[in-house]
Amino acid sequence: MNPSRRKIIVVGSGIAGLIAALELSKQHDVTLVTKHELAESNTRWAQGGIAAVMFPDDSVAEHIADTLRAGAGLCDPEAVSVLCTEGPARIRDLIALGVQFDEHNGELARGLEAAHSHARILHAKGDATGLSIELALVHAVRSSKVNVMEHTFACDLVIECGVLTGMEVLQAGLRRTLSADAVILASGGAGQLYRYTTNPIGATGDGFAMALRAGAQIADAEFYQFHPTALATGDTFLISEAVRGEGAVLVDTHGRRFMQAIHPDAELAPRDVVARGIAMQMAAQNGTPVRLDATVLEQRNGKGFLERRFPSIHRACLARGLDWTIDPIPVTPAAHYWMGGVRTDLHGRTSIPGLFAVGEVACTGVHGANRLASNSLLESLVFAWRCANLLNDDAEWQSERWSGPGPQLASFFQLPSETSVLTRPVSRTALQAIMWDAVGIERNGSTLRAALVQLDSWRATGSDLDSLETANLLAIARVVTAAALARTESRGAHFRVDYPETLEAWHRSLVYSTAAQTTVANELEFSR
Structure with missing residues (x-):
């Protein structure tokens, strides 16, 4: 075997995992592990599109400014610059891989979304951007040298002397250990933390939980983004930001707009603002969902516009007995995207x-306290490519112990150990309910403390897939809740009723790590 070839495991089959696997397979022996089928991931459900500067009337500087503004002061400016500067080239890579973005008059079509100063959102098949990207990349991976392990659950990382040496997986009910020179987590988010989420059932934060148990640094865990508009029909089907970008408006039970009184940009304000505005209005009308009125788009653009522009949403509405071409549809916020992650x-x-x-499981600092719409697919694309090319280009990539620039470990942040006295088995339904009620759109100290006590009283049991996922969710819930309690201010997606102001003293990220629970002979140490 070529001595420069390494064994690399990629966990996850969304855009980040597929891009990383494709690039790495050019030079290394790559195994891609995914707990479902290869084409099943969060990426395939992304509707709105992917943001990039591809048009002469736009600029990278303006994309950077929009991203920084949405991030509420916590974005890493260097990460944002990388994202926006390298994004256009990576879009061209996607096109070369067979992704067919929609066109208008022979040029790439583009849409406007909340908090963007320019229409720069590319989309495919109207509102099936993620699916189009996923299928093109899956085809490329199937045609490559990547070894794909489907229906394989990533259980834990294997660490020796502070260095990763492999991963334990569960396949067909049996555990086995895969050796590796490197593991790339591209396992997505943890939307199943919450009672209402736009994420698929598999979004249980497995990669984050593995990294947490291994002692990796974690950052910005308190910042969970709630998408403003999901259908309030029981299954929270996502209604893309792009619908409001086209001109749809939010109205109360009397048909009156309410976002104009909350923010100058009204329905196109940043997501955290719109989600809170909807939550406030729903509280004022005794929990009744607000309505998204897209009927004006049919009037303005002609009959059939909604079906042509948003075919997936149109079909979803009809399947639920809703005709959004005639009547406003009921919507509610739902957990959507985690800005925090593995640092x-x-x-x-x-x-x-x-x-x-890479991807949603990671925290690069690019999103800060609130992600700009349609930057998530771009982040996954850009940073997966950078990660893969680092490993392809640098023969000594594992020799140094990178601990990051100046971490600020939160000494107040403590998680219960596995030997803590935990009294009752955890119920996933109860876990999701407490996270929605106490650690959702609005938070306060008393309910956060009560939630943490409750979470600490639960234990995870069982060794089947569902039990292992629930164990991961419980570990993540403790992290998110403790971080939300620690941040005594409001910023971006984190809103504390008891601390409603944004404070300069909190103009920093919370970064922390736990004592490794896997075998580590020589733990990495970090100082403030």
């Missing part, structure tokens, strides 16, 4: 040598 540098390196993270 990385700008090449995906974590605080554990040999462990990398």
